[in-house]
Structures are given as C-alpha cells and as structure tokens.
Amino acid sequence: MARVPLMYSLRNLWTRRLTTLLTAGGMALVVFVYAAVRMLDAGLKETLVDTGSVDNAVVIRKGSGTEIQSIVSREQAATVESLPQVAMGPGASPLISKETVVLIALTKRGVDKPTNVVIRGVGPFGMQLRPQVHLVAGRMFRPGSAEVIAAANVADRFQGVGLGQPVRFGGRDWTIVGLFDAGNTAFDSELWGDVDQLMQAFRRGAFSSLVFRLTTRDDFEAAHTRLDEDPRLGLEAKRERQFYADQSEALSKFINILGVTLSAIFSIGAVIGAMITMYSAVATRTAEIGTLRALGFRRANVMLAFLAESLFLALLGGVVGLALASGMQWVSLTTTNFQTFAELAFSFRLTPGIVGETLAFSLAMGLIGGFLPAVRAGRLKIVEALREG
Amino acid sequence: MFFTLRLILRNALRHRLRTALTVLGMVVAVLAFGLLRTFVDAWYSGANAAAANRIVSRNAVSLTFSLPMSYRERIRAVPGVKQVSWANWFGGVYKEPKNFFAQFAIDPRTYLEVYPELLLTEDERANFFRDRKSCIVGEKLARRFGWQVGDTITLRGAIYSGDWDFVIRGIYRGATQSTDESTMFFHYDYLNETLQRRSKRWGNQVGVFIAEVEQADNVAQVALDIDAQFRNSAAETLTETERAFQLSFVAMSEAIIQAIRLVSYVVVVIIMAVMANTMAMTVRERTSEYATLKALGFRPLYVAGLILGESLLIALAGGALGIVLTQPAARALGASLGNFLPGLVVSHETLGLQWIAAALVGLVAALAPMRRASRLRIVEALRAYA
Numbered sequence: 103m104a105r106v107p108l109m110y111s112l113r114n115l116w117t118r119r120l121t122t123l124l125t126a127g128g129m130a131l132v133v134f135v136y137a138a139v140r141m142l143d144a145g146l147k148e149t150l151v152d153t154g155s156v157d158n159a160v161v162i163r164k165g166s167g168t169e170i171q172s173i174v175s176r177e178q179a180a181t182v183e184s185l186p187q188v189a190m191g192p193g194a195s196p197l198i199s200k201e202t203v204v205l206i207a208l209t210k211r212g213v214d215k216p217t218n219v220v221i222r223g224v225g226p227f228g229m230q231l232r233p234q235v236h237l238v239a240g241r242m243f244r245p246g247s248a249e250v251i252a253a254a255n256v257a258d259r260f261q262g263v264g265l266g267q268p269v270r271f272g273g274r275d276w277t278i279v280g281l282f283d284a285g286n287t288a289f290d291s292e293l294w295g296d297v298d299q300l301m302q303a304f305r306r307g308a309f310s311s312l313v314f315r316l317t318t319r320d321d322f323e324a325a326h327t328r329l330d331e332d333p334r335l336g337l338e339a340k341r342e343r344q345f346y347a348d349q350s351e352a353l354s355k356f357i358n359i360l361g362v363t364l365s366a367i368f369s370i371g372a373v374i375g376a377m378i379t380m381y382s383a384v385a386t387r388t389a390e391i392g393t394l395r396a397l398g399f400r401r402a403n404v405m406l407a408f409l410a411e412s413l414f415l416a417l418l419g420g421v422v423g424l425a426l427a428s429g430m431q432w433v434s435l436t437t438t439n440f441q442t443f444a445e446l447a448f449s450f451r452l453t454p455g456i457v458g459e460t461l462a463f464s465l466a467m468g469l470i471g472g473f474l475p476a477v478r479a480g481r482l483k484i485v486e487a488l489r490e491g
Numbered sequence: 492m493f494f495t496l497r498l499i500l501r502n503a504l505r506h507r508l509r510t511a512l513t514v515l516g517m518v519v520a521v522l523a524f525g526l527l528r529t530f531v532d533a534w535y536s537g538a539n540a541a542a543a544n545r546i547v548s549r550n551a552v553s554l555t556f557s558l559p560m561s562y563r564e565r566i567r568a569v570p571g572v573k574q575v576s577w578a579n580w581f582g583g584v585y586k587e588p589k590n591f592f593a594q595f596a597i598d599p600r601t602y603l604e605v606y607p608e609l610l611l612t613e614d615e616r617a618n619f620f621r622d623r624k625s626c627i628v629g630e631k632l633a634r635r636f637g638w639q640v641g642d643t644i645t646l647r648g649a650i651y652s653g654d655w656d657f658v659i660r661g662i663y664r665g666a667t668q669s670t671d672e673s674t675m676f677f678h679y680d681y682l683n684e685t686l687q688r689r690s691k692r693w694g695n696q697v698g699v700f701i702a703e704v705e706q707a708d709n710v711a712q713v714a715l716d717i718d719a720q721f722r723n724s725a726a727e728t729l730t731e732t733e734r735a736f737q738l739s740f741v742a743m744s745e746a747i748i749q750a751i752r753l754v755s756y757v758v759v760v761i762i763m764a765v766m767a768n769t770m771a772m773t774v775r776e777r778t779s780e781y782a783t784l785k786a787l788g789f790r791p792l793y794v795a796g797l798i799l800g801e802s803l804l805i806a807l808a809g810g811a812l813g814i815v816l817t818q819p820a821a822r823a824l825g826a827s828l829g830n831f832l833p834g835l836v837v838s839h840e841t842l843g844l845q846w847i848a849a850a851l852v853g854l855v856a857a858l859a860p861m862r863r864a865s866r867l868r869i870v871e872a873l874r875a876y877a
Contacts, residue, residue, distance in 0.1 A: 128764035205553040367523040374516040375765035
C-alpha cells in the first residue's frame with residue numbers, strides 16, 4: 103500500500119489558513135528570538151576574534167585579562183622588545199607598538215548619558231600591525247602633536263566627534279584629523295592618538311600593553327615561554343586573536359544563557375500551540391481518518407501524515423522566523439563589554455550553521471508538538487471513526 | 492446570571508486536554524513575562540536604592556581615573572555638604588574569576604554614616620573599626636560562600652596586584668529590600684598604605700567621593716558648586732546624584748535591557764496567538780450550537796459574551812497560576828543569579844501588569860471568534876451542520 107501523499111498534509115494546512123497562520127506565526131516569533139540571540143553571539147565573536155591578527159602577539163601584565171587593568175613598565179617593554187621572536191620592520195627596528203589604553207567618557211548622539219570609549223595611544227607601527235585599519239578621511243595624526251584619529255563609527259555615534267573637531271580630555275583639546283575604518287572589528291569603537299602624548303596628558307608612567315609582529319606564526323610558543331619563565335617580569339603573552347576572543351567571554355556567556363532560557367520558555371508556548379492545533383485537526387477530521395484507514399492506509403501511514411503536517415507547520419514557522427531574523431543583519435548594536443568596561447559596537451551575523459541550527463530547532467518543536475496528536479490519529483478504530491463522522 | 496456562568500464553565504471544560512494545554516501556555520507566558528520584568532527591575536535596583544540626599548563625584552574623564560585624596564576637605568567645605576566619604580573599586584578575584592562580587596575600599600566611619608542602610612550590630616561595627624585588615628560583607632554574599640564572622644578570605648588583585656587577606660568582622664544587612672547585600676567593604680587605609688609603599692604615585696587616590704547633602708532640595712546646586720571648585724584643575728570632577736550615577740551603569744547595557752523588555756512583550760504576543768487559535772477552533776466546532784442558541788432567542792451579544800467569558804476564564808486561570816508561581820521562581824532565580832543581580836524582587840507593578848496581560852490575552856483572543864459567532868446566520872449555520 104502506498105504512503106499517504108505529502109500533498110494531503112500540505113493541503114490541509116492551506117484549508118485551515120487562519121489556524122495555520124496563528125500557529126506558524128507563534129512559532130516564527132520563537133524562532134526569530136532564538137536565531138537573533140545566536141546571531142548576536144556570532145556577531146560579537148566575529149567582531150572580537152577578527153580584531154586580532156594571527157601574526158601578532160599581545161603582552162599584558164599577568165592576570166590582568168584586559169588592557170585597562172594592565173601595566174607594563176618601560177623597562178619591561180624594553181625586555182619584550184629585545185625578544186628574538188619580534189619581527190624586524192623597516193630600518194631594522196622591531197615591529198612593536200607600545201600602547202596605552204585609556205577610557206574616556208563621551209556623550210552619545212540623542213542621549214544624555216556618557217559612555218566609556220577607548221582611546222588608544224599607539225606607537226609608530228600601530229597602524230602597520232593592524233592591516234584592517236585604514237583611513238577613510240583626513241590624514242594620520244602627527245607624532246608629538248595633540249592630534250587624534252577616530253573610528254568613523256565613533257564619529258557617527260557620538261556628539262562632537264567629527265573631522266576637524268576638538269575633543270577635550272586629559273586637560274587638553276585634541277583635534278580629530280582623520281577618520282578610520284577598521285572593518286567591523288573592536289577598533290571601530292576606538293580613538294587613536296600618539297602614545298607619548300597621551301601618557302603625558304594622563305600622567306602615566308607605564309604602558310598598558312604591547313603588540314608585536316611574530317617573526318613566524320610558530321614562534322609564539324617560544325615567546326610565550328620566554329616571558330612566562332621570567333618571574334621578575336610578571337608579563338603574559340597571548341596570541342592577538344586569543345586575546346580578543348577572551349574579551350568576549352563574559353558577554354557571550356551572558357547572551358547565551360539569556361538566549362537559551364528565553365528560547366526554552368518560548369518554545370513551550372509554541373509547542374503547546376502546535377499541539378492544540380494538531381489535536382483539533384485530528385478531532386475535526388475523525389471521519390476522514392476513518393475513510394483513509396478503510397481505504398487501506400495503515401496506522402503508521404496515518405500517523406506519519408499528521409506528523410508531516412505538524413513538521414510542515416513548524417518548517418513554515420522556521421522559515422518565516424529566519425527571514426525576519428535575517429533582516430536583523432542590518433541592525434548594529436552597541437553595548438558595554440563587562441570585561442573591558444568600554445563600549446563595543448557589533449552587529450547580528452547570520453551564518454549557515456545558525457540557519458541549520460534554527461531550522462532543526464523549529465522542526466524539533468513541530469515534532470514534539472505533533473507527536474501525541476499523530477499517535478492519537480493512528481490509533482483511531484476504523485468503525486468508530488467512520489461512525490463519528 | 493448563575494446559569495450563564497455555569498454554561499461558560501462547562502464550555503471551558505468540554506475539551507479538557509485543550510483547555511489544560513492552553514492554561515499551561517498561559518502559565519508559562521505570564522510567568523516568563525513576570526520574571527523578565529523582575530530581571531529588568533533588578534537592573535535598576537541600584538538606582539532605586541539611591542538616596543535623594545547623596546551625590547557622587549568622580550573624575551570627569553571617566554570612572555577609571557581617580558581623584559586626589561586632598562579633594563576631600565575641599566568638598567566638605569562646600570556649603571550644604573554635611574558629610575563626605577569615599578570609596579575605591581578594588582576589583583579582586585576570589586579564587587576564580589567566576590566568583591565575581593563587588594569590593595570597595597572605604598573609610599569605615601564616614602561611609603557607614605553616609606550609608607545608614609548598611610546595618611551592623613554594635614560589636615561588629617566596633618570590631619570592623621578596630622581591625623585595619625578587616626572587612627564586612629553583605630548577608631547574601633556571606634551565604635553564597637558560606638562565610639562566617641572571623642573567617643579570613645584572600646583576594647587576588649586584578650587592578651592592584653598581589654594577594655590580599657581580609658578578616659570578616661561583620662555581616663551587614665540591608666535596611667530595605669532594595670539594599671544590595673552582596674558587596675564587600677574594607678579599610679581604604681589598608682589599601683592606601685600598601686600602595687604607597689609600592690610607589691608614591693599610586694597613593695592617596697580615590698575612586699569616588701560621596702557627599703551627604705544637608706537638604707535634598709539642594710543637591711543640584713551643591714553638585715555644581717563642587718564641580719566649580721575643581722574646574723581647570725588636573726583632575727576635574729563630575730558630580731551627579733547617586734541615582735544618576737547608578738543609572739549611568741544601567742545605560743551601558745541599555746541595548747540588552749531594551750531587548751529583554753521587548754522580548755517580555757513578545758512572549759505575551761506568542762501566547763496571544765496560541766489562545767486566539769484555541770478560541771477560533773472552539774467557535775468553529777460549536778457553530779451549530781451557537782446557531783441553536785440564537786434560534787432559541789438568545790441575543791447575539793449574549794452568544795458573544797459566552798465566548799468572551801470562556802476566553803477570559805481560561806486566560807485568567809492560567810494567569811493566576813502563573814502569578815502565584817512568579818514569587819518562588821524569582822527566588823530560585825535569585826539564588827542562582829544573585830551575584831550579578833542583587834535585587835530580584837517581584838514588584839507590585841509587575842504583578843499588576845501580569846494580571847493586565849492575562850486579561851488582555853483573553854480579550855484579544857476572543858475578538859475574532861465573537862464577531863464570527865454574533866454575525867452567524869442561523870439558517871445557514873444549521874443547514875451547514877445538517
């Protein structure tokens with residue numbers, strides 16, 4: 103005996119359009135929330151991980167975790183500079199940028215509340231070490247002057263930050279002479295200036311971090327061990343990608359816990375919705391089921407037909423939810439990273455993995471919601487079912 | 492009237508399974524709505540616990556910059572200021588980074604004067620004042636790690652390197668429900684002396700000054716006066732009310748808070764769809780019955796009322812159950828999440844909104860079916876059935 107054609111299940115969805123719409127709509131909202139949270143996490147990770155480059159290493163004080171808490175003295179910096187694993191740049195000078203990271207409070211456009219923004223003092227090789235950062239307007243700041251460059255993103259979002267405008271911090275006015283684009287990395291939430299000028303303005307005697315280019319990628323372990331074995335230094339080297347990935351940990355965990363909790367709660371609602379719909383479908387079509395069985399379709403066939411109906415319903419919800427969620431890719435979000443205490447801009451990112459995961463999630467809801475009603479449909483006795491109609 | 496109510500109840504109980512599922516859905520939605528709102532409220536608990544007569548001065552550049560200790564006397568000299576205290580964020584790690592809690596180095600005497608809501612026994616207070624390497628911890632925090640008075644705890648400094656030992660001399664309670672009971676306070680002098688020994692430039696620096704103002708109406712003027720004192724100095728101050736200061740922390744994660752708030756409404760919309768679906772199916776199945784009722788002379792409004800009553804009954808039953816469960820659920824959530832969010836307290840406003848949400852779901856879900864049933868043409872409906 104042939105299986106019940108899939109068209110039977112599909113047509114039934116079309117027949118009770120309002121119910122289908124309501125049930126699938128509820129599921130679509132659940133799927134939307136689920137996908138949006140996953141996309142947020144993917145966007146956050148991408149932004150931070152891609153900030154680092156595979157060829158670079160970051161050195162901070164041991165146990166600091168972030169640049170804000172780290173202190174690296176000039177003597178320590180000199181030791182790191184002389185490591186054989188530091189690549190040589192033009193003029194046989196080591197490709198290293200000794201940096202200082204300071205948080206300043208700027209006011210967002212449209213809101214009154216100040217937000218912490220990173221201002222990074224970079225060395226002469228600061229730009230060269232980050233190939234993803236390039237100027238889009240104006241020029242580079244002149245070393246030794248009170249000039250800074252700002253991420254175009256920051257200029258868009260904050261009051262008084264624009265090409266040629268002065269920003270006041272550290273008891274001085276600084277002129278923004280250039281805008282840069284850092285390709286959606288964490289640098290897109292920063293301002294850059296000359297490290298010596300900034301240290302002077304903020305009366306700092308030590309750097310926050312050091313970034314250097316490795317002679318070869320495999321040299322990292324050697325550099326790491328070298329610093330680790332010198333207890334007087336108290337410094338720690340991290341691969342730049344790893345360093346930035348670590349920065350996203352707390353926020354990522356928070357987003358995920360929140361997302362999983364919300365999705366779990368919501369999916370209960372959606373599963374109940376699917377269950378009610380399918381039970382009612384079975385109840386109203388009792389006679390029809392009796393007829394199918396009388397025609398010779400087996401119990402399992404009938405059950406599968408109803409299960410398929412529930413899965414189609416879920417798939418519809420999943421696709422609509424995903425379509426809604428994919429629209430979120432144009433939305434950019436800013437929040438404060440708990441670890442660095444500074445504002446970070448990132449966007450929703452839809453990956454093939456998330457698409458698969460989300461569809462699997464919605465199908466699972468359909469399966470759970472449709473299983474019991476389908477079993478009931480399969481169990482109906484022919485004679486009684488026909489009599490009911 | 493009694494007849495009508497019984498009819499509604501009977502109707503609701505005809506499809507037991509369906510009704511049970513719908514009620515369950517309502518429970519989940521109302522519970523989730525309440526918990527999410529409580530979660531958002533907790534975010535603002537610091538701001539809500541702020542006293543109207545306290546103002547906070549910090550470095551104008553950003554919070555990560557400190558102010559010189561010498562500002563204390565100058566702030567106290569500002570007219571209208573009754574008492575000045577100070578606090579410094581410590582940022583130490585207890586065993587593992589995941590054991591996060593807030594730690595402040597404070598000046599014990601003035602701080603406890605400015606913050607009268609931190610309650611200690613006389614003994615605890617005296618012991619805390621006497622022992623320079625001691626600390627006090629909130630009751631919630633003590634419970635979390637099983638600390639007792641007399642225990643020694645070691646923090647690994649993230650900002651101030653090295654291991655720091657503290658003896659717990661008191662466990663404070665909050666005077667009100669919104670007081671944060673998960674913070675640790677210790678002697679500023681202990682921190683300062685150690686730092687001064689290490690390097691001159693690190694000493695005598697303070698994170699924030701907290702000033703108690705004599706008259707709460709004056710806070711704005713006093714704040715301006717304080718900032719004027721330090722204009723064009725090496726460390727300019729930014730003084731704001733304690734509430735505004737706390738809100739600036741909330742503002743940092745505003746995007747996430749807004750998302751949670753939005754999501755709390757989405758869950759109501761989802762359950763609305765489920766409820767509307769249930770009612771639509773119910774009415775479709777009972778078309779002939781409603782036609783019969785109308786044929787017997789019942790007015791369309793009466794039939795519509797039956798449907799509305801049933802919808803409201805199911806929605807409110809689920810809602811009531813969800814509301815009852817909200818308190819214990821919030822407490823359970825607080826037990827596991829309390830380290831980050833101290834004030835997980837279900838407010839009366841949340842309870843009220845839960846009732847409104849439940850009633851709204853019941854009402855909206857009944858709208859389309861009501862219209863359909865009251866417009867029913869008796870003859871057609873009966874014929875279709877036959």
